[in-house]
Amino acid sequence: MIYGKGVFTIKRVKYRNIIILEALNLPKIFDIKSFSISIGLTPTILYLLSKETERYYTSIKIPKKKVGTRQLRIPSFSLKLVQKWIKINILDKIPISDSAMAFRIGKDYGIKQNAELHKYDSYIFKIDLKDFFHYIHREKVFYFFYNLGYNNLISNILSNICTFNDVLPQGAVTSPSLSNLLCKKLDSRLEGVASKRGISYTRYADDLIFSCNDKVLLIKTQKMIYEIVEDEGFQVNSEKVKFMGPATRKSITGLLIVENKVIVPRSLKRKVRRMIHYMIATSDYSRLDVVKGYISYISSIEKKYIEKIKRYINNMVNNDQYKVFDDIVNLYNENIFLECNEMEHVSFESCIDIVDGTVLDFGEHYVDERITFFKKHNICGRLSSLGIEYEEIAATVNVTSENDGGGK
Structure with missing residues (x-):
C-alpha cells in the first residue's frame, strides 16, 4: 500500500x-x-x-x-x-x-x-x-x-x-x-x-x-x-x-444529575444573571451574543428557564432606578436580550430625591457600576461612599420560581 x-x-x-x-x-x-x-x-x-x-x-x-x-x-x-x-x-x-x-x-x-x-x-x-x-x-x-x-x-x-x-x-x-x-x-x-x-x-x-x-x-x-x-x-x-x-x-459533560433530573449548574445561571445585570446597569452590550448563547443553551436543557430569565430581565426593565437615564433606556431597547418588554423612560425627578445636588436614594441597593456611571455624568456627589460589591447584589432582582434544584 x-x-x-x-x-x-x-x-x-x-x-x-x-x-x-x-x-x-x-x-x-x-x-x-x-x-x-x-x-x-x-x-x-x-x-x-x-x-x-x-x-x-x-x-x-x-x-x-x-x-x-x-x-x-x-x-x-x-x-x-x-x-x-x-x-x-x-x-x-x-x-x-x-x-x-x-x-x-x-x-x-x-x-x-x-x-x-x-x-x-x-x-x-x-x-x-x-x-x-x-x-x-x-x-x-x-x-x-x-x-x-x-x-x-x-x-x-x-x-x-x-x-x-x-x-x-x-x-x-x-x-x-x-x-x-x-x-x-x-x-x-x-x-x-x-x-x-x-x-x-x-x-x-x-x-x-x-x-x-x-x-x-x-x-x-x-x-x-x-x-x-x-x-x-x-x-x-x-x-x-x-x-x-x-x-x-x-x-x-457540564450538566448535573439531581434526583433523576438533568439540570444546568446553578453557578452558570448566576453568571448569566450577573452578565445581564452588568449590561443593563452599565449600558455595555459588547458581550450580548455571548449572553444570548448562554440563554439558548440553558433553555435547551431546562425548558422553564426561558420564562424565568424573562421575568428577571423584565424586573430590571421595569425598575425605576434604571429607567431614569436616557442612555440606559435607549441602549437596552437597541439590544434586546429576548422578546421582553421595552424599557420606557421616566423623569429623573419623579424617581430620585435630589438634595443639595446629591443623589440620596438609588433604590434599595447600590452597585459600583452605577456609581461609575454617575461619576461619568457628574451627578454623583457622595455616592462613592455608598457602593457595595457588584457580585453581592447582581442577582437580587426578585424572581419568584419553583425550586428546581438548579437555582432560579
Missing part, C-alpha cells in the same frame, strides 16, 4: 471499490480534475490545498477551563470550503455508532441526551481520552477513505486536506465527524462489554461514560475498558477519571 503526502504521480485504478461508493451514494471522484469539478475549484488550487495544507491554516490559542491553553487551527476560506464539501458529501452519509452523542444532529443526540441516558443509574464511571484529536493520525484517515472505495490518489488528497501535521486538527470542519467515524470500532467494542453486563455506555467526543446500579460490577469492568481504549490507539487522561456514586455530585 502506498500512501503519503504528495504522492500524486503513481498510476492508479479509477476506483478501488465502486460498489461501496454507489451503495453509500458517495461522489465518484478518481483524480484531481474530477474532484475539482465536483467542488467548483480549479485543479491547481485543489492541488496546493492538499500538497501544502499547513500553509492554509491560522493557529490561535484559547484558554482551557482550568490550566493551560488549547491550540486551534483555523482553515482558510478555500480550505474550509473543501472540508465542508467533504463533510456534507462523504462523511455525513456514513453511519456511526449510536453511542456517539456529540457532533450529531437529531433529538436523540446531544449533551442533554447524553446525560439523560445515565440519570437513573446509581453509579457512574467517567474517563477522558487524552489529546483526543491528536491520537487520530493521518494513516487512519487515509485508510478510512481507502476502505470506502477511493483509490490511492483520492485517499491521499482527502486525508491531506483533513489533517494538520499528520493528526486531526482542532478547528477543521471535518475533524468532529471523522473522530466519530474513526471511533466506530472503539464504540462497538465498548458497547459489547457494557451491554453484556447491563452497563449503559455513551461517548461524548472524548468523554466516555459508563453507568449501572452495581458498584462492584462497574469497578471490575474498568480494567477491560482501559485495555480496549489503549488497544484502539488512545490514552486515558488519568487526571480526569471519575467514579460517582449516590453520595457524590453527579456531573456529566
Whole structure:
C-alpha cells in the first residue's frame, strides 16, 4: 500500500471499490480534475490545498477551563470550503455508532441526551481520552477513505486536506465527524462489554461514560475498558477519571444529575444573571451574543428557564432606578436580550430625591457600576461612599420560581 503526502504521480485504478461508493451514494471522484469539478475549484488550487495544507491554516490559542491553553487551527476560506464539501458529501452519509452523542444532529443526540441516558443509574464511571484529536493520525484517515472505495490518489488528497501535521486538527470542519467515524470500532467494542453486563455506555467526543446500579460490577469492568481504549490507539487522561456514586455530585459533560433530573449548574445561571445585570446597569452590550448563547443553551436543557430569565430581565426593565437615564433606556431597547418588554423612560425627578445636588436614594441597593456611571455624568456627589460589591447584589432582582434544584 502506498500512501503519503504528495504522492500524486503513481498510476492508479479509477476506483478501488465502486460498489461501496454507489451503495453509500458517495461522489465518484478518481483524480484531481474530477474532484475539482465536483467542488467548483480549479485543479491547481485543489492541488496546493492538499500538497501544502499547513500553509492554509491560522493557529490561535484559547484558554482551557482550568490550566493551560488549547491550540486551534483555523482553515482558510478555500480550505474550509473543501472540508465542508467533504463533510456534507462523504462523511455525513456514513453511519456511526449510536453511542456517539456529540457532533450529531437529531433529538436523540446531544449533551442533554447524553446525560439523560445515565440519570437513573446509581453509579457512574467517567474517563477522558487524552489529546483526543491528536491520537487520530493521518494513516487512519487515509485508510478510512481507502476502505470506502477511493483509490490511492483520492485517499491521499482527502486525508491531506483533513489533517494538520499528520493528526486531526482542532478547528477543521471535518475533524468532529471523522473522530466519530474513526471511533466506530472503539464504540462497538465498548458497547459489547457494557451491554453484556447491563452497563449503559455513551461517548461524548472524548468523554466516555459508563453507568449501572452495581458498584462492584462497574469497578471490575474498568480494567477491560482501559485495555480496549489503549488497544484502539488512545490514552486515558488519568487526571480526569471519575467514579460517582449516590453520595457524590453527579456531573456529566457540564450538566448535573439531581434526583433523576438533568439540570444546568446553578453557578452558570448566576453568571448569566450577573452578565445581564452588568449590561443593563452599565449600558455595555459588547458581550450580548455571548449572553444570548448562554440563554439558548440553558433553555435547551431546562425548558422553564426561558420564562424565568424573562421575568428577571423584565424586573430590571421595569425598575425605576434604571429607567431614569436616557442612555440606559435607549441602549437596552437597541439590544434586546429576548422578546421582553421595552424599557420606557421616566423623569429623573419623579424617581430620585435630589438634595443639595446629591443623589440620596438609588433604590434599595447600590452597585459600583452605577456609581461609575454617575461619576461619568457628574451627578454623583457622595455616592462613592455608598457602593457595595457588584457580585453581592447582581442577582437580587426578585424572581419568584419553583425550586428546581438548579437555582432560579
